[in-house]
Amino acid sequence: MNIAVLCSGNGTNLQAIIEAVKTGFIPAKIALVVSDNGGAYALTRAKNAGIETLVLNPKDYPVREAFDKEVIKNLSKKEVGLVVLAGFMRLLSPYFINEYRNRIMNIHPALLPSFKGTRGVKDALEYGVKITGPTVHFVDDKLDHGPIILQSAVEVKDDDTEETLLGRIHQEEHKIYPQAIKLFVEGRVKIEGRRVKIT
Numbered sequence: 001m002n003i004a005v006l007c008s009g010n011g012t013n014l015q016a017i018i019e020a021v022k023t024g025f026i027p028a029k030i031a032l033v034v035s036d037n038g039g040a041y042a043l044t045r046a047k048n049a050g051i052e053t054l055v056l057n058p059k060d061y062p063v064r065e066a067f068d069k070e071v072i073k074n075l076s077k078k079e080v081g082l083v084v085l086a087g088f089m090r091l092l093s094p095y096f097i098n099e100y101r102n103r104i105m106n107i108h109p110a111l112l113p114s115f116k117g118t119r120g121v122k123d124a125l126e127y128g129v130k131i132t133g134p135t136v137h138f139v140d141d142k143l144d145h146g147p148i149i150l151q152s153a154v155e156v157k158d159d160d161t162e163e164t165l166l167g168r169i170h171q172e173e174h175k176i177y178p179q180a181i182k183l184f185v186e187g188r189v190k191i192e193g194r195r196v197k198i199t
């Protein structure tokens with residue numbers, strides 16, 4: 001299966017996925033890395049691994065759907081079977097979600113449905129939860145809402161800052177994201193309503 005990874009930033013999750021493909025843990029090919037940010041370090045990571053990259057500037061497109069159509073055109077060319085969002089900071093249009101329904105994954109740095117949005121780590125810390133951690137889920141029409149594939153628990157320590165907590169959440173992300181992708185590629189992920197069963 002060909003997969004595409006969409007990133008806007010550092011790309012540590014992309015790196016974990018690259019390694020997992022390299023070792024054969026994920027039996028798939030990363031056919032394309034797409035970014036909406038030409039300065040994203042994720043692009044350097046992709047290039048270092050010999051993966052094709054595509055940068056699209058949202059400012060060049062009048063509406064969200066036009067941007068998304070351009071992404072989809074490129075994904076279709078590569079016959080992409082799974083779209084992986086890894087720190088991609090743009091909302092996908094309903095058009096995109098329909099085209100790839102149940103074939104788009106995202107990772108969120110909190111235990112959904114708690115602490116949705118872009119401040120998941122900060123919000124969890126400020127709320128005072130004792131356990132948090134990342135969630136891998138399918139993407140549907142609502143933000144951070146689709147069926148949950150994998151989650152991992154991370155204990156919040158008394159002296160944690162956003163930075164130290166994020167560091168430990170990232171370590172877990174780098175385990176469960178490749179794991180979820182592997183399961184999907186192997187055809188072992190079954191969606192039943194909101195529940196995802198692993199076979």
Ligand code: GRF
Nearest residue numbers: 010011012013087107108109
């Ligand atoms: C991750 O923490 C992920 O949970 C969130 O964006 C961050 C991306 O980090 N969606 P990186 O670019 O993979 O390092």
